[in-house]
Amino acid sequence: MTVMSFLGAIGAAQREAMDADERVIIFGEDVEANVYGTTGGGKTRSDKGDFVQMYGRNRIRNTPISEESMVGAAAGAAMTGLRPIVDLSYSSFLYMAMDQFVNQVAKNRYMFGGQASMPVVFRSAMFYGLNTGAHHSDRPYPMFMNVPGLKIIVPSTPTDAKGLLRTAIDSDDPVLTFEACILWGAKEDVPDEEFWIPLGEARTAREGTDVTVVAISSSVPEALAAAEALAASEGVSVEVIDPRTLVPLDRDAILRSVHKTGRLVVAEPAHRTCGAAAEISAHIAEEAFGVLKAPIVRVTAPDMQIPFSPSLEKQMYPTRHTIEAAIRRVLDLPASSEASQHAAATA
Amino acid sequence: MGTLTNETLLEMQRRMLRIRAFDERASKMVKRGHIPGTVHTSIGQEAQVVGATMALRDGDYMSGNHRSHGHPIGKGSPLGPLMAELVGKATGVCKGKGGSLHLADFAVGSLGESGIVGSSIPIAMGAALSASVRGTDQVALAFFGDGAANQGVLYESMNLSGVWKLPVIFLCENNQYALSTPAHTVTSGVIADRAAGFGMPGVRVEEGQDVLAVHDAVSEAVARARAGEGPTLIEVVTYRYNEHSEGLRLGTDYRPADEREAWLKKDPIQLFREHLQGIGIAPAELDALEAEVLAEVDDAVAFTDASPYPEPSVAFDDLYTDTEYAA
Numbered sequence: 001m002t003v004m005s006f007l008g009a010i011g012a013a014q015r016e017a018m019d020a021d022e023r024v025i026i027f028g029e030d031v032e033a034n035v036y037g038t039t040g041g042g043k044t045r046s047d048k049g050d051f052v053q054m055y056g057r058n059r060i061r062n063t064p065i066s067e068e069s070m071v072g073a074a075a076g077a078a079m080t081g082l083r084p085i086v087d088l089s090y091s092s093f094l095y096m097a098m099d100q101f102v103n104q105v106a107k108n109r110y111m112f113g114g115q116a117s118m119p120v121v122f123r124s125a126m127f128y129g130l131n132t133g134a135h136h137s138d139r140p141y142p143m144f145m146n147v148p149g150l151k152i153i154v155p156s157t158p159t160d161a162k163g164l165l166r167t168a169i170d171s172d173d174p175v176l177t178f179e180a181c182i183l184w185g186a187k188e189d190v191p192d193e194e195f196w197i198p199l200g201e202a203r204t205a206r207e208g209t210d211v212t213v214v215a216i217s218s219s220v221p222e223a224l225a226a227a228e229a230l231a232a233s234e235g236v237s238v239e240v241i242d243p244r245t246l247v248p249l250d251r252d253a254i255l256r257s258v259h260k261t262g263r264l265v266v267a268e269p270a271h272r273t274c275g276a277a278a279e280i281s282a283h284i285a286e287e288a289f290g291v292l293k294a295p296i297v298r299v300t301a302p303d304m305q306i307p308f309s310p311s312l313e314k315q316m317y318p319t320r321h322t323i324e325a326a327i328r329r330v331l332d333l334p335a336s337s338e339a340s341q342h343a344a345a346t347a
Numbered sequence: 348m349g350t351l352t353n354e355t356l357l358e359m360q361r362r363m364l365r366i367r368a369f370d371e372r373a374s375k376m377v378k379r380g381h382i383p384g385t386v387h388t389s390i391g392q393e394a395q396v397v398g399a400t401m402a403l404r405d406g407d408y409m410s411g412n413h414r415s416h417g418h419p420i421g422k423g424s425p426l427g428p429l430m431a432e433l434v435g436k437a438t439g440v441c442k443g444k445g446g447s448l449h450l451a452d453f454a455v456g457s458l459g460e461s462g463i464v465g466s467s468i469p470i471a472m473g474a475a476l477s478a479s480v481r482g483t484d485q486v487a488l489a490f491f492g493d494g495a496a497n498q499g500v501l502y503e504s505m506n507l508s509g510v511w512k513l514p515v516i517f518l519c520e521n522n523q524y525a526l527s528t529p530a531h532t533v534t535s536g537v538i539a540d541r542a543a544g545f546g547m548p549g550v551r552v553e554e555g556q557d558v559l560a561v562h563d564a565v566s567e568a569v570a571r572a573r574a575g576e577g578p579t580l581i582e583v584v585t586y587r588y589n590e591h592s593e594g595l596r597l598g599t600d601y602r603p604a605d606e607r608e609a610w611l612k613k614d615p616i617q618l619f620r621e622h623l624q625g626i627g628i629a630p631a632e633l634d635a636l637e638a639e640v641l642a643e644v645d646d647a648v649a650f651t652d653a654s655p656y657p658e659p660s661v662a663f664d665d666l667y668t669d670t671e672y673a674a
């Protein structure tokens with residue numbers, strides 16, 4: 001085990017995949033200079049672990065700021081023998097390449113009757129919560145969940161980031177990974193050896209019996225904090241489930257948990273309408289209505305653009321307080337003064 | 348390049364005839380309701396298609412557009428699975444899931460047609476990147492039209508492939524109309540001249556109905572690509588005889604009345620037949636070739652007719668390699 005940050009874990013997965021398979025290449029904006037800290041081991045080109053030094057410019061390639069052609073090129077390369085990892089930096093840059101994602105990456109295997117596969121990974125960071133304004137704060141994974149043919153991962157811990165990314169790189173299907181920047185600094189012990197976490201297997205982040213909270217991306221640590229607070233103050237037992245991958249989604253794990261607890265809160269940083277929380281809620285309403293002891297409650301960002309000012313932005317995403325308020329609601333507990341104060345802004 | 352053998356010249360004529368006969372039959376089948384959906388024919392553009400595809404080798408790649416029956420045929424695909432695909436049969440080259448707009452035959456390097464204008468251009472570039480990284484001497488060719496020549500992704504792709512010196516040929520099939528819109532009314536300057544801005548050769552083939560002129564230009568670009576000298580933009584001037592798509596009836600005649608007549612006088616198949624006779628190929632041999640090709644198309648239709656439609660479950664596979672469809 002080594003203590004790794006979220007970004008360090010991503011870098012480790014990329015290095016292991018590059019070592020294991022020469023068909024793996026990385027390209028994107030600023031990958032040679034290791035600007036985001038996932039394509040190198042040091043601060044200078046001569047430091048040990050620098051990807052350009054280790055793998056050469058044939059496999060580590062800077063690109064121009066041309067997302068549409070980068071994504072299309074990755075698709076063409078993936079259909080003809082490579083396994084590219086494309087670093088698109090900010091997730092809102094994906095929109096520049098929407099045609100390639102929707103019409104080529106997602107459709108080609110199906111449209112052409114399975115003649116070729118699309119082993120490619122598109123990495124992007126969600127810079128929300130960091131006062132970067134409306135163009136850089138997007139959490140767009142639900143949009144892509146609406147495109148059959150893409151697989152989508154949203155890791156919330158360094159261990160999951162490493163294991164899921166490695167599986168994504170080794171997968172023969174296109175995978176989009178959405179990495180929350182506010183988790184970048186998170187650190188934990190991560191296995192040194194190679195390991196793979198299957199796509200479509202949820203992780204039970206905390207076991208409980210009274211209520212299920214399905215939490216996504218940066219909402220996972222917030223949900224865990226809410227669970228601890230409620231255990232201490234009310235003696236409530238909260239189960240927290242991190243789906244980790246949204247396509248495929250581990251619907252059975254969520255269903256099993258709701259059968260156990262009879263109550264569901266879903267928390268995610270994306271917008272409310274047609275979000276992952278909406279899909280999970282609908283699934284449980286269809287499949288487990290009879291076991292529900294209370295209406296499902298979603299905790300999401302509102303259907304609103306993200307403002308710049310820190311004083312405005314901080315109210316936009318699920319927090320431990322808004323999640324706690326939702327849990328109290330499904331358990332019919334009185335609102336705590338602190339939680340309800342924080343929750344009022346996003347109700 | 349060098350001198351082409353008579354065998355190769357006859358193969359060029361055979362493939363042009365195949366495209367013509369295939370698309371003429373497809374046009375009839377659309378009108379009779381035998382082919383569902385929409386179909387865009389390459390009739391009139393055969394020299395441009397075959398001149399390009401026969402400048403490629405086995406193992407080379409190409410991507411196409413909505414008007415792309417000719418591309419896999421030009422690269423050597425058998426006609427039966429292509430025709431079956433147009434009808435939506437289980438034996439179609441894409442199992443009936445692509446149709447006319449999404450033919451692909453990976454066995455001959457055809458990485459697929461795109462119904463979105465310009466969208467397949469970076470796909471060919473990616474195949475060229477793959478060849479380059481893997482260290483093979485394969486090349487890739489992107490077919491696109493004058494309409495796609497005004498899509499931004501073309502210029503992103505020209506820039507990136509120029510920087511990386513990728514073995515790719517950007518081949519603009521300028522049939523002079525984007526549906527009803529004359530290219531000159533929406534295109535500033537000359538398409539081939541745009542290559543200069545990216546530091547790559549730009550070639551305009553004015554005699555796009557001459558299969559040998561196209562073949563020469565593309566062969567030169569392919570040789571450059573294989574030698575590691577990077578991409579080329581080629582613009583071939585050509586003309587489609589039929590409407591934008593079969594069955595389309597536009598309210599306004601957007602093409603001058605005598606324009607089609609003028610182009611019919613330099614029909615690529617007739618021109619090349621005269622050339623072949625001029626170098627001593629017997630007319631009887633050329634007649635026999637035409638009859639053979641018509642029989643091939645008859646066989647393709649018979650194969651299609653004898654083929655079943657796909658099972659309903661086929662609609663739910665091939666999306667992912669390993670994940671079942673979740674309702």
